[in-house]
Amino acid sequence: MANDSSSCKTNKPPSCGSLVTILSLDGGGIRGTISGVILACLEKQLQELDGEDVRLADYFDVVAGTSTGGLITAMLTVPDATGRPHFAAKDIVPFYLEHAPKIFPQPEGLFALLPKLPKLLSGPKYDGKYLQTLLSSLLGETKLHQTITNVVIPTFDMKKLQPTIFSSYQASVDPSLDVKLSDICIGTSAAPTFFPPHYFSNKDSQGKTSEFHLVDGGVTASNPTLVAMTAVTKQIVKSNPDMGKLKPLGYDKFLVISVGTGSTRKEEKYSAKKAAKWGIISWLYDDGSTPIIDITMESSRDMIHFHSSVLFKALQSEDKYLRIDDDTLDGDTGSTDLATKSNLENLVKIGEKVLKNRVVHMNIDTGAYEPIPENVSNEEELKRFAKILSEERKLRRMSSDTMTKDPSN
Secondary structure (H helix, E strand, C coil): CCCCCCCCCCCCCHHHCCCEEEEEECCCHHHHHHHHHHHHHHHHHHHHHHCCCCCHHHCCCEEEECCHHHHHHHHHHCECCCCCECCCHHHHHHHHHHHHHHHCCCCCHHHHHCCCHHHHHHCCCCCCHHHHHHHHHHHCCCEHHHCCCEEEEEEEECCCCEEEEEEHHHHCCCHHHCCEHHHHHHHHCCCCCCCCCEEEEEECCCCCEEEEEEECCHHHHCCCHHHHHHHHHHHHHCCCHHHCCCCCCCHHHEEEEEECCCCECHHHCCCHHHHCCCCHHHHHCECCECHHHHHHHHHHHHHHHHHHHHHHHHCCCHHHEEEECCCCECHHHHCCCCCCHHHHHHHHHHHHHHHHCECEEECCCCCCEEECCCCCEHHHHHHHHHHHHHHHHHHHHHHHHHHHHCCCC
16 A cells, blocks of 8 residues: 555546546445445446556546445545555455455354344444454555545544545645545444444644544435535635636536445335334334434435436536436345345345446436436446546546647647
């Protein structure tokens, strides 16, 4: 892992092209396996166009991720010793298959028969030690400013009772936020009741020490799409030269791929009649689930998709916004932490099925997912987006070369 103090960002900025490109990755625990299948497909499409050496980080101005999406964001953007992405998208699924059972160890034998509630009342479901050790090993001393491209990872600071957004852009002006990627990933993954909150301190380049008391980024934005768009807009408002002539509300110039991790069938999870009898304990634990967490995460995810859908429709730019998700999970596949071999393998199959599914948009009147009029699969739509991303990258390279030869341009 690269650990020097220099930035590894080598991508040509939006000022050299015609679009701002964003990849957004939802939270969802082990369901990040689904995201891994989808991202591997997109990277393969790009490699077919531009060669085996290209990676997703070469095409996106911002990669944003929450919770498990934050972990994937780090994997896609952390540099190796040569300054290239340390992981390819195809590495994500094997990573989850190998490590998820150790991050979320399942009780066996007599322990599997014991009630889970007493454990939850006395502490988090998992101690998080394996995850912390794993991330420290994988990401090393790499800091936020060293990622291959810009990243945006939401967390929530429980001591301040406010979100802390770790953004490459913000780290350049606020040294206190330029912390280790491993700490950011542990913090954004610290789901209440599942893992302990993550405390750490950071001494910045100016000698100032800051403290962080972080819990899961899903408390802030389970779907980080708008958080990423806002981070870019802030740079436009501040007249960052990398943004060129973009306008603060020029969202018609944004290209966004938003990848969900699936959710359970909406009508099957909980009912008001049942919940009417719940007290504090039942809101925290019901038949293996944590209702208050599920409701918070699903609300955040759907509201951001709704606002994004309205925004792109209003700008007549729906062709530049792709949301890939599945809201028909049921049983074990809807779990965020049932990391059994069979369930993880089923999630891989679901990811493959999602690629074959017809593209759906959100009906902004009802909030329901509906197939688009054209009979186009998610895989086919990813192929169309890959062509746009490839063309944008070539345009930026040509523009940059022209500027180098003739600075007066």
